[in-house]
Amino acid sequence: MVFLGYYPNGRHYLVKGWLQVTDKIDYLDALERFGDRPNVIVRRACYPDVPSVERTWKRTGIREEVVRRCGSETPAFMTTLHVNGLTLVQNPEDDHEVDNWKCQRILLCQTSQLERCVSSGMCLREDEFPAMRNYVVAREGHWHDVGRQLLEWSAVAPASLQPVPLRTPYGQHKRPMLTTCRRAEIVETLEGP
Numbered sequence: 341m342v343f344l345g346y347y348p349n350g351r352h353y354l355v356k357g358w359l360q361v362t363d364k365i366d367y368l369d370a371l372e373r374f375g376d377r378p379n380v381i382v383r384r385a386c387y388p389d390v391p392s393v394e395r396t397w398k399r400t401g402i403r404e405e406v407v408r409r410c411g412s413e414t415p416a417f418m419t420t421l422h423v424n425g426l427t428l429v430q431n432p433e434d435d436h437e438v439d440n441w442k443c444q445r446i447l448l449c450q451t452s453q454l455e456r457c458v459s460s461g462m463c464l465r466e467d468e469f470p471a472m473r474n475y476v477v478a479r480e481g482h483w484h485d486v487g488r489q490l491l492e493w494s495a496v497a498p499a500s501l502q503p504v505p506l507r508t509p510y511g512q513h514k515r516p517m518l519t520t521c522r523r524a525e526i527v528e529t530l531e532g533p
Contacts, residue, residue, distance in 0.1 A: 341476060342526055344493055344506070346513060353493035353506055358527060359483035361476050367446065368423065370475035378433040380475070381445060385420065385427040395419075395430075395438035399451060402439050405458050414438055417463040421446070423470050446474065486530060498525040 343356040365373070370380045395414075397403040406414065418438060421428040430441045443449045443457070447465045457464050494502065500522065506514050518526070 342496075342518065342523075344513075346507070351507075355486055355489075355491040355493055355496050355530065357483065357485040358523070358530060359476070359478035360523070362479035362482075363477040364473040365475050365477060366470065366473050367428070367475055368426075368470070370477075371428075374477075378431065381431045381434045381436070381441060382421065382428040383431045385429045395441075398437040398440045398444075399454075402451070402454060402458060405455070409458065409461070415461065417457065417461070417466070418442060421466060421469055423466075447472070448474070484527075484530060491530070496526055496529045498522045 341361055342358045344353040345356050346353055367380070367382050371382055371384070374380050375383075406418070419429060419442070421442060430436075434441065436445060439454060442463070443454045447463075447469065449457075449465060453465065493506065498521075501516055504514070504516055506516075508514060
């Protein structure tokens with residue numbers, strides 16, 4: 341798996357790192373096994389001990405609709421997950437937006453799904469959360485963070501992926517599959533000779 345960051349100003353992708361996947365687990369298991377890691381984006385709610393963190397919004401149109409329907413208060417269905425008697429909230433160290441954390445990053449919802457949830461005043465997919473295995477575990481020693489090297493994807497991508505655009509006409513990002521050979525080419529480029 342290669343992690344890319346998209347920068348809309350220059351309309352280009354930068355490589356952030358890579359890893360070889362050894363397992364995909366659910367977020368409750370990730371919280372139990374790797375709870376000290378900032379990329380485990382859920383935490384058990386500890387009211388009132390943990391002050392809430394003010395979050396920005398990714399989609400201003402959704403925020404406006406939430407304010408119209410709910411007032412200035414962000415509805416709890418967007419900021420909490422309820423599963424197996426637990427209430428989970430966003431990791432305070434995670435800086436993603438309020439409408440990005442649960443909806444896109446955990447439940448993998450598109451904007452149209454989020455709009456349906458806002459209209460109904462509840463999360464329509466939360467029941468699916470316990471079965472989702474979205475947390476990726478790296479194989480020991482088979483991961484690398486390239487830091488702030490600002491490596492362009494076009495400089496790292498294997499020749500077979502060079503002509504493949506990563507952005508769709510609808511502004512979404514494609515996720516091309518990496519074969520073992522393609523991954524090896526990318527890793528070799530990132531790690532150097």
